[in-house]
Amino acid sequence: MAHIYGGPWSEVKLDAVEYYLQCFTNALTKARMEIWYIDAFAGSGDRDAEREVGGIFENRPLETITETLDGSARRALKIDPPYKHFIFIEMDEERSTELSKIKGEYRERNIQIRRGDANAEIKDIICHSPWTLQGESRHRGVVFLDPYSLQVDWETLRAIAKTKSLDVWYLFPIRDVTRQLSHKRSGIGPKEAKLDRVLGPGWRDLYSLPLPAPVAQTDIFGALQSAEEKEELRRVEKWQQIEAWFKQRLEGEFAYVSDPLPILVKQNRQAFSLFLAVGNPKKAAIDLAKQFATHVNRKFAPRPASRHKSGR
């Protein structure tokens, strides 16, 4: 069964997380830790992607081909030295059946497949040992939260932070969050409940933050900006304010939070902010995570031209 989603940006996201998973196992296997990988939106394990090939440079007609690429679960299983335990969570029945087939291919690995809602499953996982020991065990892990949109509850992030032994990569859906927040607090209406669930009740503070500084009238070359350009600048500044606010919220729960990696989708528009948040408060763990995350952000950041286009 094909699982078609995303685009070239999905590879950037998966490359970034895979790079971290590799660094994590290199460091923690050496330190004789028992390591876990929890993929909370695991999909089918594969990703079917469409790509255009041919054209004048290849001297053949242009055509669209579909290719099957490794999704997050398969990528994690291929990492060496291997993780000791894998948990794949997926709500969709057919995709979770595909995951069971992958489990069959890796009989030597300890793989648990849970069909259900990621928030409920994570809560169930971490209310048991070793995660209740708050870092006082040899168990450490990485959780990957890769939703399509607004499916991760704020309370799930808080619960992960409390374990003090799990790192989390969260694909924060900044575009969809921004769409839910209207210009005026009074315009939110029935969306309040969803915002409470995804951001916690603190999102109301966003309406008392100072507005971004007045937008410049001229660009860096002194030319007058059009009304459209000014509107775009204001939109981006508001957006950056929400991203910075969310980072601060995470910092209130986790010992360390990386700068977000912008994930740009069609027409170089940012749709997601990929954050790493680390629960373990020990200095050695934070230093290591910082080092890896800085490298991830440098290696996978969009090139300046594309950032400019997106207005960032």
Ligand SMILES: C[S@@+](CC[C@H](N)C(=O)[O-])C[C@H]1O[C@@H](n2cnc3c(N)ncnc32)[C@H](O)[C@@H]1O
């Ligand atoms: C973006 S895809 C994940 C892709 C996957 N990480 C990969 O690299 O192939 C999101 C997946 O989450 C699943 N999903 C959506 N809502 C969910 C929920 N509340 N709990 C668990 N899975 C969910 C969807 O069925 C879909 O397979």
